[in-house]
Amino acid sequence: MNIIIVEDELKTARSLEKLILDIRPGATIAGRYQSIESTVRALSQEVQPDLIFMDIQLADGLSFEIFKQVSVTSPVVFCTAFDEYSIQAFKQNGVDYVLKPFSREDIEEAFKKVDTLKNFFQQKLMPDLGQLLSKLGTTSGKTSFLVFRNQKYTTIHTDNIAFFNIRNDATCIMCFDKQEYVISQSLEQIAQQVSPRQFFRINRQCLLNFAAIKEVEHFFLRKLHVKLVIETKEKLLVNKEKATRFLAWMEER
Template sequence: MNIIIIEDELKTAKSLENIILGLRPADKIIGQYQSVSASVTALTEGPMPDLIFMDVQLADGLCFEIFKSVKITCPVVFCTAYDEYSMEAFKNNGVDYVLKPFAKQDIQEALQKVDELKNFFQQRALPDLGDLLSKLSVPSGKTSFLVFKNQKYKTISIDEIAFFYIHNELTWIMCFDKQQFSVNQSLDQITQAVSAKQFFRLNRQYLVNFKAIKEVEPYFLRKLYVRLVIEAPDKLLVNKEKSHSFLSWMEDR
C-alpha cells in the first residue's frame, strides 16, 4: 500500500512513518508534506496514494483546504490533538482518526479499520468536506487582543506577545519588544482563549508563548526553571506535577 503523510511536525511525521513501516514493512511512504500548498501540489501532480495520514492543522492552514483543490479518492486517517466530540463528524462519515499523542496500537487499529473499510471506500464517495469543515469547529485560538493605552485603542497580534502575567491583581501583556499593556480578562479566561499549542500556563501567574522560551533547566524539588528571551518580572518555575506535561508540550512541535 502506498501511503502519504501530511503532518507539519517533523518529529511526529517521522514517528508515524516508523510505526507504519514497523507494522507494514511491505507498505511504502511515497511522500511527506507539511503544508496545504505542498500537499495540493503533490496530490495534483503525482499519483493518488492508497491511504493518507493527515494532521488537521498544518503549517499554512486547516487540512480541509486541500479537499477544495484536489479530488481525494483514497481513505484518510486524521491525526489530531482535538477532542473526541469534535471528531464525531469524522466517525459518522466513515473516516478514521487517531488522537495525539498516538501510540503504536492506535496506528495499528487505524490500519486495520482501513483494511476492513476498503470496500466502503471503493463503492462510496468520500463525504462533502466543505460541509464537514462548516460543521467542525477546530479551536485555533484568538489572533489578537484589543488594548487601551495613552487614550487610544489598538490591537496586539498574538504573535507579538511573549507572555501574559498577573501583577498587583491585574492581567498584563508583555510583548517581545518589551511593551506592556493591561487587559480586562483574567488569566484563566485568556488561557482558554489562546491556542494551547502556542501558549502554556507555567503557573498561576504566567502564560508563556512557546517562541518566548529560551531554555529550561532542572531546579530544586523536581521543578523546572524557565528562562525567556526577554526578562520576566519573576523567576519562572514549573512545579513537579506540571513538569512532564510542560516538557511534552515543548517537544510537540
C-alpha cells in the first residue's frame, strides 16, 4: 500500500509515519508534503496513492483547496486539531476524521474503515457499483443560476453558460449568446455546485463549459491555449500542471 502524508508540522508527520509503518509494516510512505502547492504538484504528476493522511490546516491554507485544483481519487483520512471541518472533510473523499493528538488506536481504526470500504466495493455481487457511483457523481450538478440585472431577477440555465470568470474582482457569467451577468458567488463556490463532467476550472480565473470548446492548441512553456466557439477578450490558458488532467477530462466524453 502506497501512502502519502500531507502535514506541515514536521514532528507530527514523523510521528504519524512511525505509527503507520508500525500498524502496516508492508506499507510504503510514497511522499510527505507540507503545503497545498506541493501536494497539488505531486498529485498532478498522475501519481495517485492508495491512501492519503491529510492535515486540514496547512501553512498556505485549508487542504480542501487541493481538491479544487487537482483530481483526487484516493481515500483520505483527515487529521486535525479542530472538529469544525468534519462535514466538509467527508465531502472530499474522507473515510475518517482523526482529531489531534491522535493515538495508535485512532490510526488503527482509520485503517479498519479503509479496509471495510475496499472490501465492500470489491464484492462480486456488486461489480459495477464503483462505476455507477462515479457516473452519478459526474452527472449531477446545479442546473441554473439566479442573476439580477436591470432591476430584474432571471435564471440562466447552465447549458447556456459558456464559462464563468473573474473580472475586476467580480465573478461573471458569459453565455453563448455573449450576454454577461455578474453573480454574487465566488468561482470556488460555483465550481463545487456545477457538474465536474460539464465544467472544468482551467485556471484561477475561468471555469469552462465543455460545450464551449472549439479547439485546443499547444502554447509556450507547455501550456495549452483553449479556443472557444465564441470570441474572448483574453487568451484562455491551461498551465502545464493542469494540462494532462484537462486533456483527460476532454477525453472522458
